[in-house]
Amino acid sequence: MSMPPYPDAIRLELTESIHGRQVSDPYRWLEDADSSEARSWLTAQDELYARYLAGLPGRETFAARLTELLAAGEAGLPAWRGDRQFFTRRDPGQEHAVLYTAGGSGNGDGERALVDPVAIDPAGLTTLDAWHPDKDGRLLAYQLSQGGSEESMLRVMDVATGRDVDGPIDRCRYSDVAWLPGGQAFYYSRRLPPQAVPAGEEQFHRRVYLHRVGTPPDADVEILGDGMDKTNYYGLSVSHDGRWLVITASAGTAPRNDAWVADLSASAPEAPNLQVMQQDVDARSWPRPGRDGRFCVLTDRGAPRGRIMVTEPADPAFPEFASWQELIPEDPGAVLTDFAILDGAGLGGAGTAGADALEPALLIARARHAISEVSVHDLAFGELLRHITLPGPGTVSGLSERPEGGHEAWIGYTDYTTPAMVLHYDAAADAESEWQRAPGTVDLPAIQARQISYASADGTTVRMVVISGHEPVPGRARPAILYGYGGFGVSLTPAFSAGILAWVEAGGSYAVAGLRGGGEEGEDWHRAGMRDRKQNVFDDFHAAAEKLIADGWTTSSQLAVWGGSNGGLLVGASVTQRPDLSAAAVCSAPLLDMVRYERFGLGESWNDEYGTAADPEEFDWLIGYSPYHHVRSGVRYPAVLFTVFDGDTRVDPLHARKMCAALQHATLAPAAQRPILLRNEAEVGHGARSVSRSIALLAESLAFAAAQTGLQVAPARA
8 A cells, every 4th residue: 555654743842841850742732733733734644544544445344334233223221200211222224322202001102202313413413411301201301412522501301392491501511410309490510610710620610509490500509519629520319209319429530439418308409408428438339218218328338349238317327337237248259330129019018918929129230250140139138039130141231210119120231242222120020021122133243252361460360351253263363453441440341342243253353351440340450450550451451462362362463452542541552562562553532641631621530540740759650651752763663543533522632643643753664564544533522423423433443453454354245
């Protein structure tokens, strides 16, 4: 493939002394995408990538197959309000999932679309960020954003008519909505206006407010937030009976939170008497008032893999930790992820006839080495009653119940060959069934998924899933992709992925590594890969590549490493620390300049995960692995494709721009052999996007990986 030289990029003689250490930053000018120099450079990079793409084989084949696979669609968990349900579903051919409502069985009320992002915006650039029906299902608070910005505008819809009756309210990014009974008011969080905060801090400074429907948001009553950490995120809920308000707060993405509870029967909604449940404790706790008068608390306090504790308002020590009693203990081999309470009609308890009636139950979801399991427990004492049979080794994405109580639960489920679907559990009948599958029908390739263990550099055992075709076995090397994340307690669990299936069907293998920094083995596993221990994540990833090569799954010349966001940082570290391990890298929306990451996007909210360059010790951690600062001339780096998005307000694309320029300057290989490329996309961001845009991005990235690892992709079927 003939390619021109890389675009010229000025190298500044810019060196700063930071905590006594000289730090070079030759491409700082690329931080300002609006400068004339940066615009010219970006235009040249676009032209370079377009020329590469024009000669790239396999792209059409991957795009066609991805289109077929994604036509399976997906089905979301229902939220019940009396006999009415609210749920999302993406049908074949739809660009985005649509929010629907439907009546319960027997009332004759059929399914009806409430929020269809494409009907609102035919260009497909609008996304539905969140939705919250009120307690009666008459009103719906929903949040939309455009162009990938995630800057949610909150509106309230009359469900019966489909018309908006309130809003829009701006600055509601990542806001919960907690309705009071009657649908007259709700609690939510909103950022202060830009003019009220210091320059550069417009993304922060949230407050919790009470909003009365139909009134101007400027008249909302502030409930909590003044004087607290500017990066705080707030969780909000009001019990079904309207008595209890629960608020949690976490500073950025820190793995700890504070929690308060207020009895709204004893104080006005505008002035709730918030009592501390947890404050200044290095743990996370999520209190939930039950219908039996007790609070259930899912917590990792004293239990890094999670447990459930209960507390009663009648206890003199309520709501503080001294009143909490353990109901479901920590499982030393599994992480507790969710629970649902089943205590309604048809179950045992006072006034229930029959000695064999099932008692009120607690449904528990856990992940054992990243594979989900669901169990049923006695609600009163936590005793294990039975395990629920899931379709396979997969992921439970959530549990749902009726807020007013009942004997039914709905279970979100997916695995490598099952698009997102919903299962149903009836505690009265003690039986599970399929409730709603993804609506489309597709032909899936035969695959095998094996979970294997390997030792990292310090001897720690790490697990990795290798997905391959029907016949491949270790010892027969083939092109492979190694994917990882390793941060923020995020677990990589089995999920339907058109990209994985298309790659494996084409003849490759795909490996997903459960690195430290993630949540696969609980909070201790997360903390073993954050702050001063971040190098453990990279070592785990390097060891995963070495394991794949040693066992004959692939070779270094056939391996591509892949990751996005924090996983893009991982890929950047792989490229700079162990360029010998891979032939290619796909680095999406990455963090790469760890000296200045806090100055852009949501960076300052990640201080607890990475550390801050303002502290001399923590600066040493960051500069020790910051990929941008470890690019060296004379090294034969893998081919790298950076994919970035102009609408990304979480991770600024400047990271990829600077790293791309540095690698293009340093690489010894001709661009045609191991190219360094930048794919810049407008009007999308870090999160949700339309299906067609997802297909284009993934098809190009897979074709790039195939070309660089030697995977021969057959022409698209006619």
